[in-house]
Amino acid sequence: LVRNYLVARKTGLPILVCPINNYNPLWMASGIPLNPLYKRILPRHLYERVNCASYGFEWREKSGIFQKYGPAFVLVTTGAVELNTVDPGLVSEVLRRPKDFPNTDIGDVIMGVFGPNLLTTNGERWSRQRKLIxxxxxxxxxxxxxxxxxxxxxxxxxxxxxxxxxxxxxxxxxxxxxxxxxxxxxxxxxxxxxxxxxxxxxxxxxxxxxxxxxxxxxxxxxxxxxxxxxxxxxxxxxxxxxxxxxxxxxxxxxxxxxxxxxxxxxxxxxxxxxxxxxxxxxxxxxxxxxxxxxxxxxxxxxxxxxxxxxxxxxxxxxxxxxxxxxxxxxxxxxxxxxxxxxxxxxxxxxxxxxxxxxxxxxxxxxxxxxxxxxxxxxVHIAKQVNKTQDVAVATSLRSYFLPRRVVIYLSSVALHRSxxxxxxxxxxxxxxxxxxxxxxxxxxxxxxxxxxxxxxxxxSFVxxxxxxxxxxxxxxxxxxxxxxxxxxxxxxxxxxxxxxxxxxxxxxxxxxxxxxxxxxxxxxxxxxxxxxxxxxxxxx
Ligand code: HEM
Missing domain, CATH: 1.10.630.10 (Cytochrome P450)
Structure with missing residues (x-):
């Protein structure tokens, strides 16, 4: 958690900390069904973190959380450092540069159950399949x-x-x-x-x-x-x-x-x-x-x-x-x-x-x-910063420093309601x-x-x-x-x-x-x- 927090600090963006592993399959499977219970029993500031660490918070929160923290904020868990954004400039750069921002490893675990495919691969293997298909x-x-x-x-x-x-x-x-x-x-x-x-x-x-x-x-x-x-x-x-x-x-x-x-x-x-x-x-x-x-x-x-x-x-x-x-x-x-x-x-x-x-x-x-x-x-598109090099991106709103391996969630729900x-x-x-x-x-x-x-x-529309x-x-x-x-x-x-x-x-x-x-x-x-x-x- 401390290591992830230190990585998140480098971005200079607002940080929310939630000390659980949101990539644990049990958490992934139980997060949504138990969400209403967490909402009832946890104080608002704790629920906000647990909610962000549960799949699909983008729909439950809509634009609210971005109005509070600005066009980008970082969630730190024991499993990952996740940057969430609705800055159209950053969204467009991330999607334009698949080498700097490849698809995530977790997507591979879920969508690759029956073999590597267009959605789960990156680099040469992806580009060969893409050109063919x-x-x-x-x-x-x-x-x-x-x-x-x-x-x-x-x-x-x-x-x-x-x-x-x-x-x-x-x-x-x-x-x-x-x-x-x-x-x-x-x-x-x-x-x-x-x-x-x-x-x-x-x-x-x-x-x-x-x-x-x-x-x-x-x-x-x-x-x-x-x-x-x-x-x-x-x-x-x-x-x-x-x-x-x-x-x-x-x-x-x-x-x-x-x-x-x-x-x-x-x-x-x-x-x-x-x-x-x-x-x-x-x-x-x-x-x-x-x-x-x-x-x-x-x-x-x-x-x-x-x-x-x-x-x-x-x-x-x-x-x-x-x-x-x-x-x-x-x-x-x-x-x-x-x-x-x-x-x-x-x-x-x-x-x-x-x-x-x-x-x-x-x-x-x-x-x-x-x-x-x-x-x-x-409700979001997930990418990650490549594993070898930190990336800098400047948009009309601000400059971003994106440390390697950080996962980036482009929040379609809030973008579409801007x-x-x-x-x-x-x-x-x-x-x-x-x-x-x-x-x-x-x-x-x-x-x-x-x-x-x-x-x-x-x-703005993705x-x-x-x-x-x-x-x-x-x-x-x-x-x-x-x-x-x-x-x-x-x-x-x-x-x-x-x-x-x-x-x-x-x-x-x-x-x-x-x-x-x-x-x-x-x-x-x-x-x-x-x-x-x-x-x-x-x-x-
Ligand atoms: C309303 C219908 C659809 C929506 C909203 C949709 C949405 C998307 C999105 C958002 C992605 C990017 C995912 C990412 O980068 O993580 C994607 C990729 C993909 N979609 Fe669709 N899709 C739709 C229909 C289809 C259909 C009908 C097919 C099959 C013929 C298809 C095949 C694919 C494939 C193979 C990819 C991976 C492309 C790559 O990474 O090169 N989709 N889709």
Whole structure:
């Protein structure tokens, strides 16, 4: 603790000391569930430290702690020295310089459970994988994602309307099923009806998981999955933990089977296959000795996992918050509908082409950006100062001295609610803030994502990170989101179901806002009481 404190002193920034090891797996697993208890029993100044040392304090504190300590402060624990910042200049420099600020070792422990991958590696190994993989998450994949997202969304809402008279509190789970199925298609060429995933039951001990089921379980319980498999499968543990253990045990074998199958299909296929796994198979089968264009077998397992891990919960929860926001503020459903109608007119909507449609829906994308501004799936981005050399950075706010090995947390939540960047209504949901020129008519030639969606100042909006390590799935997630909201808003409206006949509009709004606010950052930010989002779908 003393050594860490002395390192922190070198930064010259305000310091908070908390004498625990916040990287201990037990602390990591118990920190969030016990947080409300700590809040109740500890005096405010002690709780503040314990809270900062527990995962995801960024969501619980929002901008408050930065208003108290300034744009950067340091947390010292027995496990680490952590610098937290909302200085956009520092954020932008840290993300621009991956050599000085590589990804953290702790991220590797969590996201590298099945092998090294794009997210968990640094240096040459990362740059080789990045050059191979990122350019291939391309427009062909986007087109596939667009079509599949629309198909899944149609099936989902039709099922709610036909079978439950439109009333459901299941839409968040439905969106998760939709997202995993879209990834199944784009990532692995597995095409499933929406209902298959949405209604699947927990498996009994003797039944094997499918690949997508095993991945979903591990992704949704990623912190638990860090524990050894032997521990997780102990019969005294709850069955949900045993499921994590089983999914973790089965995952490598399931991946190998899928890859073998893909290789067989590729041998006999007449056309090149378009999904991420087929691409990785081609890359790993290249001759590594002669070329730098290869992936090792363990990198392939790691990357197949990371596509789903990075792309599933992030996109699904963003869609869930957007849906809740649109139900809470219904005038924006009309705002989207106006654009959708202007773009697709009377065309038969089943046959909409991605390339003609997606770029002309700036309002639909603005909805996504505004949702992620208020509810960023990753509440922080973690980097660390490289291990060999201290780094100095000067921004318009101040000069920073960053000793080697210090972990840096870029706080997306507080950055995205900054009054300086977003104005006095920074906490309000206003998707139109993203539209550059509101007088441009939807559907007109100037109404495109490229021409009419605002770009925020560097380092102020980082839901997908930025710089050389920006999320390679950003476009894919945007296409999925726009495809889904285009499909549902074109044909349906949805509204909160009142709990009492005399519940007023304001009370309903406050109730839905409270459900969104009651969120916790797990792997990604998500609503704790998502079943309380009871809504009624109605055909337009
Ligand atoms: C709304 C959806 C998404 C959000 C908010 C999101 C967010 C992010 C963020 C913040 C990072 C940087 C993490 C860090 O540096 O610590 C990242 C990296 C990454 N994301 Fe995404 N992501 C999304 C969707 C996807 C999808 C659909 C894929 C898969 C196709 C994907 C694959 C990746 C990969 C492989 C990386 C590591 C990149 C590297 O370090 O070079 N993401 N994502």
């Amino acid at each position: 990122a350019p291939n998450i391309n427009e062909k994949i986007s087109s596939l994602v667009f079509g599949e997202s629309r198909r899944q969304a149609r099936e989902m809402v039709a099922s709610y309307v036909d079978e439950a008279q439109g009333v459901t509190n299941d839409t968040v789970r439905g969106l998760k099923a939709l997202a995993i199925n879209v990834l199944g298609t784009a990532g692995f060429g597995i095409r499933r009806p929406w209902k298959d995933d949405a209604t699947s039951q927990p498996k009994r001990q003797c039944q094997r998981f499918t690949y997508m089921e095993a991945t979903k379980i591990v992704v949704e319980n990623i912190v638990g999955a860090v524990f050894p498999t032997r521990l997780l499968t102990l019969s005294i543990l709850p069955s949900s933990w045993q499921d994590i253990g089983r999914a973790k045990t089965e995952f490598p074998q399931l991946t190998k089977e899928m890859l073998e199958n893909e290789r067989k299909v590729q041998e006999s296929a007449t056309e090149a296959r378009t999904n991420l796994m087929s691409l990785l198979v081609r890359l790993s089968d290249a001759d590594g000795a002669k070329s730098t264009q290869y992936l090792t077998e363990d990198e392939m397992l790691g990357n197949l996992f990371i596509f789903t891990a990075a792309g599933f919960d992030t996109t699904a929860n963003t869609m869930a918050y957007a849906l809740a926001l649109l139900a809470t503020y219904p005038k924006y459903q009309d705002w989207l509908y106006e654009e959708i109608k202007a773009v697709i007119g009377d065309k038969p909507t089943e046959s909409l082409e991605y390339a003609d449609t997606f770029p002309r829906l700036p309002r639909c994308l603005a909805l996504m950006l505004e949702t992620m501004r208020l509810f960023p799936p990753l 009054l300086q960047t977003y104005g006095d209504d920074a906490d309000a949901f206003r998707p139109e803030r993203w539209i550059l020129d509101p007088s441009v008519e939807p559907g007109s030639a100037k109404s495109t994502i490229a021409a009419n969606v605002r770009t925020m100042p560097k380092g 839901p997908w990170s930025a710089g050389p390590r920006v999320c390679p799935g950003m476009k894919m997630a945007q296409v999925e989101f726009v495809g889904v909201f285009l499909t549902v808003c074109e044909r349906y409206t949805f509204a909160p179901v009142r709990l009492r006949d005399d519940e007023t509009d304001d009370q309903v709004k406050a109730r839905f806002e409270a459900v969104m606010e009651d969120s916790s950052p797990r792997l990604t930010l998500q609503m704790n009481r998502f079943e309380d989002l009871k809504i009624k779908w109605t055909r337009r």
